Structures are given as structure tokens and as C-alpha cells.
Amino acid sequence: MSEKTHDGGVAVSDRPSPDDGLTAAELAAKHGLSVSGARPGLAEYVRQLWGRRHFILAFSQAKLTAQYSEAKLGQLWQVATPLLNAFVYYLIFGLILKASRGMSHGTYIPFLVTGVFVFTFTQSSIMAGVRAISGNLGLVRALHFPRASLPVSFALQQLQQLLFSMVVLFAVAVGFGSYPSLSWLLIVPALVLQFLFNTGLALIVARMGAKTPDLAQLMPFILRTWMYASGVMFSLHTMLAGRPEWVIRALQVNPAAVYMDLMRFALIKDYGADKLPPHVWAIALFWAVVVFVGGFVYFWKAEERYGRG
Structure with a gap:
């Protein structure tokens, strides 16, 4: 408080202010102030994320279009890259290491191509997720939006790329005698579960990569090790005979192997249920739900720290 003196000056009153004695938090609450960029509650965060669903879809499509914009073959590289990898493997x-033993030539090639395509889906989602925040700091610092939109959109981008490539995967399967059947309908739930799993992983590595950008340099070595342990190029059941x-089961229930096995079982005529681990659908559902929910909560807990420092 202040009041005028006889000579026109200003003197400070001894009367206390009604805000005296309040802490910063109490003072902010009294006047309706809140922390800028504060993390919302989990339910509110989900609501905000759903409200940005059109942005997430548009952002993923734009990234997909721009990915090969400078290459002469353009979007054809979405198919050519995994096919070339499969050819090298x-x-x-x-041919050299005879990893196809136990399978006919007509079974091994679609087995290998399916494994490469499905593992590439997970691999690319993780690599895109690890740079989702650190590689888009300008966007993160300039605009206010749920930061989970970025890793989710990158996982969605990889799903769209896989769906584009599925035409070639179907052609390979048919070319080696696995014609469309009712089992092909199992591709849909298998891809949905894998997408949830990939999105959860993308959210986890996005938070880790935001704090430690060098993780992007380490991740290829981790993923390569995971690929060799998941039976992309060979049958785990045959190679581990x-x-x-317990060693066979431990490797078979790792999520990358589970989702590859489900796709192979759905697509390839001679890849029977005897090559699947017990309760394979329950295992696939477990990995999808636990990793997606756990990854989402893990990412949300650091929401207010992204783009700072």
C-alpha cells in the first residue's frame, strides 16, 4: 500500500498486504496462475492427444512423402530397401551358411522376406522414435502440443510404409505357392499388436533420446544384435535343436520373434502352428499392451521437460 504525503511525495504504508506470508504456489493459486507448459493429468493428456489426431496423421504422411523426395526412384525405395536387404541375407x-535347412527353397524365401519386412517395421519405428524429440526441437520449442504426437506419428509413418510394401510381400508369398486363404486375415490383428508394441518402444526411446542424443548412435548396434537373436534369417526352432x-522358449517369446512368427504363420502355407511357441497370441497381446501402456506413461511423466535445457 502507498499514500501521498503533505509535500506531494509518496510514502509506504505500514498496513500489511493481504498477500503477505503466502508462498509462491499459494500466491499463484490465489490469482489463478499456472506453470507454463506444466504436465496435464494423464486422462487430460490422452484427450489432448486425441484432439491432435489429424495433425499426427498429416505429419506422418508428410514425413513419408519427404523421406525419398530427393531420390530418383522416390517412394519405390520403401519397397526396394527391405527387398535388397532380404536379397543380401x-x-x-x-546360400553360403545354409541357414535354410529344415525348409524347402519355396518356403525359405517368403520366410526370409517376411522376417526382414516385419523386423524392419520395428527397427525403423525405434530409430525414428529415438530422434522424435531431439530431431524436432524447433517444433517442440515453438508450439504447445502433446509431445507424444511426435513419436506416435513416426510409428504411424512406419506402419504406412509397411502397408505400402505389403503388396510386394504378398507377391513373394504367392510366387512361391502360398495363395490367399482365411489365414491371411490374421495379418490384421498381428499388425495392430505390433504397431502398439512399436509405438510403445518409440515413446520410450523418444524420452531417452531427448535426454541422451548419443543414443541414436548406439541404437543400430543394439537393434542388429536383437535381429540376430530373433530368427530373421533362420528358424530358431531348427537352429537351436x-x-x-528353456533357451528355445526364451528366444521364441521375445517380441520381435513373436510378431514375425505370427506373420509367417498367416502368410506362408508350410509354416505350421508347430513352429509357434505355446500361447503365441496371448504373448503378442501381452507385449503390445505392457510396452504401449508402460511407454506412454513413461513418456508422459517427462512431458514438461522436453525441449528445455
Whole structure:
């Protein structure tokens, strides 16, 4: 408070202010102030994220279009890249190392191509997720939106790329004698579960990558190790024959192997249920729900720290 003196000056009154004694938090609450960029509650965060669904879809489509915009073959590289990888793996593992033992030539090639396409879906989602925040700091700092929109949109981009490539995967399967059947309908739930799993992983590595950008340099080595342990190029059941049963089961229930097995079972005529681990759909659902929910909550807990520092 202040009041005028006889000579026209200003003197400070001894009367206390009604705000005296209040903490900063109490003072902010009294006047309806809130922290800029504060993390909303989980339910509110989900609501905000759903409200940005059109942005997420448009952003993923724009990234997909721009990915090969400078290449002469353009979007054809979405199919050519995994096919070339599959060809190289076939030369090394199929012809030289004879990793196809236990399978006919007509079964091994679609087996290999399916494995490469499905694992690439997970691999690309993780690599895109690890840079989702650190690679888009300008957008994060300039606009206010749920930061989970970025890793989710990158996972969605990879799903769209896989769907574009599925035409070639179908052609390979048909070319080697696996014609469309009712089992092909299982592709839909398998892809949905894998997409949820990939999105959860993208959210986890997005938070980790935002704090430690060098993770993007380490991640390819981790993913390569995971690929070799998941049976992309060979049948785990055949290659591990004679090993303790628990070793075989432990490798078969790792999520990358589970989703590849489900796709192979759906697509390939000679890839029977005997090659799947017990309760494979329950395992696939478990990985999808636990990793997606856990990854979402883990990412949300650091929402107010992204783009700062």
C-alpha cells in the first residue's frame, strides 16, 4: 500500500498486504496462475492427444512423402530397401551358411522376406522414435502440443510404409505357392499388436533420446544384435535343436520373434502352428499392451521437460 504525503511525495504504508506470508504456489493459486507448459493429468493428456489426431496423421504422411523426395526412384525405395536387404541375407545365410535347412527353397524365401519386412517395421519405428524429440526441437520449442504426437506419428509413418510394401510381400508369398486363404486375415490383428508394441518402444526411446542424443548412435548396434537373436534369417526352432527347451522358449517369446512368427504363420502355407511357441497370441497381446501402456506413461511423466535445457 502507498499514500501521498503533505509535500506531494509518496510514502509506504505500514498496513500489511493481504498477500503477505503466502508462498509462491499459494500466491499463484490465489490469482489463478499456472506453470507454463506444466504436465496435464494423464486422462487430460490422452484427450489432448486425441484432439491432435489429424495433425499426427498429416505429419506422418508428410514425413513419408519427404523421406525419398530427393531420390530418383522416390517412394519405390520403401519397397526396394527391405527387398535388397532380404536379397543380401539370402546370399549370405541362405546360400553360403545354409541357414535354410529344415525348409524347402519355396518356403525359405517368403520366410526370409517376411522376417526382414516385419523386423524392419520395428527397427525403423525405434530409430525414428529415438530422434522424435531431439530431431524436432524447433517444433517442440515453438508450439504447445502433446509431445507424444511426435513419436506416435513416426510409428504411424512406419506402419504406412509397411502397408505400402505389403503388396510386394504378398507377391513373394504367392510366387512361391502360398495363395490367399482365411489365414491371411490374421495379418490384421498381428499388425495392430505390433504397431502398439512399436509405438510403445518409440515413446520410450523418444524420452531417452531427448535426454541422451548419443543414443541414436548406439541404437543400430543394439537393434542388429536383437535381429540376430530373433530368427530373421533362420528358424530358431531348427537352429537351436538340441539346446535346453528353456533357451528355445526364451528366444521364441521375445517380441520381435513373436510378431514375425505370427506373420509367417498367416502368410506362408508350410509354416505350421508347430513352429509357434505355446500361447503365441496371448504373448503378442501381452507385449503390445505392457510396452504401449508402460511407454506412454513413461513418456508422459517427462512431458514438461522436453525441449528445455
